Amino acid sequence: MGGFAEYELVEESDGGNVLVLSGPYLVSTIGPVDGDLCTLEGQIQKIDLSGVSEIDTVGAWVACSISRQFDAEIIGASERAERLIGALKDTTSEEEISAPRLPVWKRVPGAIGEKLYNARSGMYGVIGFLGALLLSVGSLLRHPKRFRWLALVRQLELVGVSALPIIGLMSFLIGIVIAQQGAVQLAQFGAETLTVNLVGRITLRELGVLMTAIMVAGRSGSAFAAQIGTMRLTEEVDAMQTIGISPMEALVVPRIMAAVLMMPLLGFYSAGVAIVGGAVVGQFMLGIPFWTFLTRIQDVVPLYDLWVGLLKAPVFGLIVALAGCYHGMQVKGNSEEVGLRTTMAVVTGIFAVIVIDAFFAVFFTEIGWG
Amino acid sequence: MAQDETGRDLERHERFRGEYPIVVEGLTNRFGDQVVHQDLDLKVRRGEILGVVGGSGTGKSVLMRSIIGLQTPAEGEIEVFGRSVVGTDPEDDIGIRNRWGVLFQGGALFSTLTVGENVEVPLKQFYPDIEPKLRHEIARYKTILSGLPEEAVSKYPSELSGGMKKRAGLARALALDPELLFLDEPTAGLDPIGAAAFDNLTRALKETLGLTVFLITHDLDTLHEICDRVAVIADKKVIAVDTVPNLMELDHPWIQEYFNGPRGRAALTAQALDELRKHMDKPLAANVVKALDKPPAGKA
Numbered sequence: 001m002g003g004f005a006e007y008e009l010v011e012e013s014d015g016g017n018v019l020v021l022s023g024p025y026l027v028s029t030i031g032p033v034d035g036d037l038c039t040l041e042g043q044i045q046k047i048d049l050s051g052v053s054e055i056d057t058v059g060a061w062v063a064c065s066i067s068r069q070f071d072a073e074i075i076g077a078s079e080r081a082e083r084l085i086g087a088l089k090d091t092t093s094e095e096e097i098s099a100p101r102l103p104v105w106k107r108v109p110g111a112i113g114e115k116l117y118n119a120r121s122g123m124y125g126v127i128g129f130l131g132a133l134l135l136s137v138g139s140l141l142r143h144p145k146r147f148r149w150l151a152l153v154r155q156l157e158l159v160g161v162s163a164l165p166i167i168g169l170m171s172f173l174i175g176i177v178i179a180q181q182g183a184v185q186l187a188q189f190g191a192e193t194l195t196v197n198l199v200g201r202i203t204l205r206e207l208g209v210l211m212t213a214i215m216v217a218g219r220s221g222s223a224f225a226a227q228i229g230t231m232r233l234t235e236e237v238d239a240m241q242t243i244g245i246s247p248m249e250a251l252v253v254p255r256i257m258a259a260v261l262m263m264p265l266l267g268f269y270s271a272g273v274a275i276v277g278g279a280v281v282g283q284f285m286l287g288i289p290f291w292t293f294l295t296r297i298q299d300v301v302p303l304y305d306l307w308v309g310l311l312k313a314p315v316f317g318l319i320v321a322l323a324g325c326y327h328g329m330q331v332k333g334n335s336e337e338v339g340l341r342t343t344m345a346v347v348t349g350i351f352a353v354i355v356i357d358a359f360f361a362v363f364f365t366e367i368g369w370g
Numbered sequence: 371m372a373q374d375e376t377g378r379d380l381e382r383h384e385r386f387r388g389e390y391p392i393v394v395e396g397l398t399n400r401f402g403d404q405v406v407h408q409d410l411d412l413k414v415r416r417g418e419i420l421g422v423v424g425g426s427g428t429g430k431s432v433l434m435r436s437i438i439g440l441q442t443p444a445e446g447e448i449e450v451f452g453r454s455v456v457g458t459d460p461e462d463d464i465g466i467r468n469r470w471g472v473l474f475q476g477g478a479l480f481s482t483l484t485v486g487e488n489v490e491v492p493l494k495q496f497y498p499d500i501e502p503k504l505r506h507e508i509a510r511y512k513t514i515l516s517g518l519p520e521e522a523v524s525k526y527p528s529e530l531s532g533g534m535k536k537r538a539g540l541a542r543a544l545a546l547d548p549e550l551l552f553l554d555e556p557t558a559g560l561d562p563i564g565a566a567a568f569d570n571l572t573r574a575l576k577e578t579l580g581l582t583v584f585l586i587t588h589d590l591d592t593l594h595e596i597c598d599r600v601a602v603i604a605d606k607k608v609i610a611v612d613t614v615p616n617l618m619e620l621d622h623p624w625i626q627e628y629f630n631g632p633r634g635r636a637a638l639t640a641q642a643l644d645e646l647r648k649h650m651d652k653p654l655a656a657n658v659v660k661a662l663d664k665p666p667a668g669k670a
Contacts, residue, residue, distance in 0.1 A: 027508075027547050028468070031499030038503065054385060056547035057579065061511055062504070080580065087578045091511040093520040097486030100524065334528065336481065 005029040017044045022051030025059025050076030060084035129326045136248040155258030159220045171270040175277025199278035200301040208271030209309045213316035217349040221324035225345035228328025229338040256321040263317030264310050304369040316353050323349035386451045391582050397446035406432050408606040419583040421593045424603030430586045468496045470550040471543030477535035479527040485538045486523035492545040516541035517571050533564040553585045569596050590637035
């Protein structure tokens with residue numbers, strides 16, 4: 001079988017026009033004739049379907065809408081065609097397929113207003129969450145038996161130990177880049193040996209901790225948001241509450257503590273590996289022997305640089321973990337929300353870390369640790 | 371495959387005339403060491419609603435996924451419309467895939483598109499030469515045909531209730547006027563009124579459009595009301611395919627427990643009551659219905 005959908009306009013002896021359709025009128029064959037059928041003009045009294053070999057709802061719909069347009073009568077319809085046409089009679093609609101869209105001049109201010117409003121309520125939310133966290137830490141201090149050591153150790157492993165390879169690799173490469181690029185610039189003053197100062201001070205004071213915080217936000221902050229968010233969706237968090245377990249104590253406190261405890265260690269580790277990276281560049285490109293580079297670090301880096309890094313690290317850990325847990329707990333509705341909240345956790349975490357870092361930089365310089 | 375000069379294949383619009391649109395022979399499915407199906411046979415007759423039942427984890431959905439090509443079986447042969455779907459190049463399936471519609475359990479609507487746009491997706495994919503105007507019209511009438519109000523066309527799936535999502539999924543499954551319709555637990559999670567309405571819709575669509583329906587369900591009312599035959603999956607095989615009354619005669623422990631358990635009997639009674647109500651003008655029947663509708667005095 002097969003063939004094409006065809007049509008012909010026949011003038012009858014009594015002056016009326018008959019539209020004769022023939023061949024298969026199916027969704028797969030309608031394409032080529034549909035355009036022509038839409039532009040038919042003049043008078044049509046009858047539509048003859050007796051030549052139609054196959055018909056489905058699309059064919060029936062086309063016949064129906066022509067008959068409606070010209071007020072024509074359908075004749076010669078097979079039993080199947082009649083059944084389909086009968087089913088389609090009451091299905092006309094003018095509804096738009098796409099969702100209504102506001103014009104740009106309304107949409108843009110609307111979006112900005114919504115963002116601002118959400119930012120305000122988000123601030124309240126974060127402050128409230130911090131308060132709830134402090135309360136549960138307080139109650140844990142009074143009832144230390146309730147503290148979940150196992151969960152804490154598990155999170156310490158996930159946040160800290162399993163991050164060692166990637167943070168190590170990242171820091172090593174950053175150390176190489178700083179030393180190499182720094183040496184190129186310093187060579188213009190004939191001061192390549194100051195590369196040691198550059199690498200040592202910048203990694204211990206700033207970059208080690210900052211890059212680690214960004215990495216932890218990407219690895220663990222997102223994981224916190226996704227885990228807690230999924231648990232909210234599956235109503236695990238609600239189940240905990242009904243059993244009498246505080247989700248704050250069971251889920252949030254161990255994660256935040258793990259990040260706060262691990263960040264100084266990871267930050268110091270990162271700075272150390274970066275210095276080793278710098279020393280490798282010194283050995284092979286600057287003519288500074290490897291061990292000399294490392295011993296020079298002790299002389300040129302003041303001890304307070306180390307303190308600056310180590311003091312900032314737990315604060316960054318707190319911010320990153322807080323962002324992850326807060327957004328995780330905010331998940332409600334559907335799985336799409338989990339993805340959205342995870343992204344927000346990482347973005348706000350990193351953003352807040354960089355803002356706080358700027359304040360720290362000014363603060364430590366002012367107290368004379370410049 | 372014969373093609374005309376524009377590259378469209380000519381066999382595509384020939385309706386399947388054979389007796390069995392789906393033939394499954396010797397199907398074996400394994401996940402690691404766990405055998406889900408072992409040597410499973412099943413034939414679906416043209417124009418019937420075949421219910422598929424089985425306990426949880428017996429592989430009802432896996433069977434459906436094997437037939438529609440989402441799961442490659444370890445062994446066995448599956449023919450749809452007389453053509454093998456196992457191990458064939460997806461490009462060759464194209465003449466089969468536009469002839470079936472699938473309604474997944476959760477509706478599986480594309481969440482970034484409105485209901486109308488969802489219905490248009492298969493049309494755009496398979497028949498890009500259909501004018502946008504006609505395509506919009508098709509999307510509208512399919513939505514209404516699936517029992518949704520016309521305003522639903524421009525709504526996003528997130529704005530719909532569970533029952534409406536299923537209907538929207540059905541509208542998309544029907545977009546290409548398929549001959550074969552797969553429904554995976556269509557009434558799960560619907561309230562009894564919504565479930566009954568969906569059953570009626572399925573039956574009406576099957577009769578109007580001449581569909582063959584492969585229906586996975588746990589709903590005993592659905593089985594009694596609309597299924598022409600029921601396939602029972604147990605012991606990794608289809609152990610019986612028959613009408614519900616005939617299945618109830620069978621002496622298999624699972625079948626007996628399923629159909630003659632308290633819920634099975636309740637569904638049966640409900641159906642009997644419906645039958646009786648149709649003859650309400652007869653005084654005897656009316657009395658029987660009255661008597662059966664009243665709960666036994668002792669139990670209340």
